[in-house]
Amino acid sequence: MRAPQLTTLSVEVGLRAATAVAVPLLILFAVGRLDLAAYASFGAFTALYGRNEPYRLRIRSVSIAAVVLVATISLGTVVAALGEPLALLVPLLIVVVTLGTILAATFQLLPAQPLFFVFALLVCAAVPTPAHEIGLRIGLAALSAAFSWLLTMSGWLIRRITGTASNPVLLKELRRAPAVDTSAIRDARVWLAVAQNVVGVVVAGGIALAFGLGHAYWAVVSLVAVIPPARAAHSISRSVHRVVGTIIGVGLTVLLLFWSPSPLFVIGVIVVCQVFAEVLVGAHYGTALVFITPMALSVSYLSTTKVALSTLAVDRVLETVLGAAVGILLVLAARWIERVRGLAA
Structure with a gap:
């Protein structure tokens, strides 16, 4: 794999995304509810949107992302409380992947895929949820998304007060201009x-369930990750990169977590990895x-202490390979x- 090239803007986005996930996770740690880490983390994904966009346009991108993320988290949470029935989850998955693809193309969102x-829908649907906690979990996701929204838009005030010219290294010109x-x-x-x-989510998820693989949603998520955005070139390199990167990442996870570290250490791993993921993903x-x-x-x-790390690691590799293979086809x-x-651009 070629060496990535970093930019100051990527570092800024990485630090912002890390802060968005670190604050709610530390609050959950303080109140002893790290079992709710998934809801806080997915709400924090709001901070991943609006990269390099002027704030008059960023507010649209980030608001759409926040609303859709909270909606998918809410749907997943309700499905979980109902016992995760496939008859309900599969149609919802098809609706989410369809609307997500159309929204990304219409509003030129970045990331450009659903x-x-x-990910938010399927993971939240897989977390056992008592009915009396539906509101709590959805509310937590909404608060996390709102905090991420504010964090992502906070640079507007800084730029308004100081002006970009005051620090051209840290305050880069925002040039991306997505249109509707x-x-x-x-x-x-x-x-x-x-x-x-x-077709891919149905096939990949169906195969994973048919063979009794645990965490079947990883096969679906891997599939969606390797399908190119609408109107993009169809290259299999993304699938290959995902398999190789995931296998190396699984090995790194085992090295970091095999000794059952403290929750604070695990939160630190999440935050640091969030920074590097955002810094490198564009390169x-x-x-x-x-x-x-x-x-x-x-x-x-953090969310599921009943599952052994070795099981999580093996499932992740097997289902990534499955999702990527279906994606390549x-x-x-x-x-x-x-x-x-004759559809090519």
């Missing part, structure tokens, strides 16, 4: 991406996965469809 929306593309819903390439995701996806994987496994480790199929139908 990955985090799907109302033609996306009529674009055949967008619907091709929707079809890839819908090289496979390298970022070396840090994304320990972050995801550490959240699971769908990428190849999309190449063929684009060639036959």
Whole structure:
């Protein structure tokens, strides 16, 4: 894998995302409720949006992300309280992956895939949830998303007071200008991406369940992660990067957590990995996965102490390979469809 190149803006985004997840996790640690770590972490994903966008545009991107994340967390929490029935979860997954793909294309969101929306839905649906805690868990996610929203928009005031010219190194010019593309819903390439995701999540998730693999949602999340965004080139390199990066990341997780460290240490792992993941993801996806994987496994480790680390690690590798393999087949199929139908840009 080629060496990634870092930018000051990437470091800024990484530190912001780390702060967004660190504060709610430390509060949960203080009150003895780290079993709710997943809800705080997914709400904090709001801080991942709006990268390099002027604040008049960023407010739209971050607000859409916050609303959709809280909505998917809420749906997952209700499904969990009902006993995680597949008859309900599968249609909801299809709706989320479809709307997430269309929203990302219409509003030119970055990240440009429905990955985090799907991740939030499936993980929250898998966490055992007593009915009387539905409101608490959704409320926690909403508070975390609101805090992340404020954190992401906070630079507006700093820039307004000091001006970008006062510190051109730290206060970079914000150049990304996403427009609202109302033609996306009529674009055949967008619907091709929707079809890839819908078919892929059903196939990957179905295979994982049929073979009795634990944490079947990782196969689905891996599938969504390797399907290119709508209108993007269909390359299998993303799938290969995900497998290699994940395997290295699993090894790193085992080294960090095999000795059953304290919750504060695990929170530290999550925060540090969040920084490096955001710093590297724009430069090289496979390298970022070396840090994304320990972050995801550490959240699971905090939320579910009943599952052995070795089980989490093995499941993560097997289901990543499964999701990536299905993704590669769908990428190849999309190449063929684009060639036959003349959909390529």
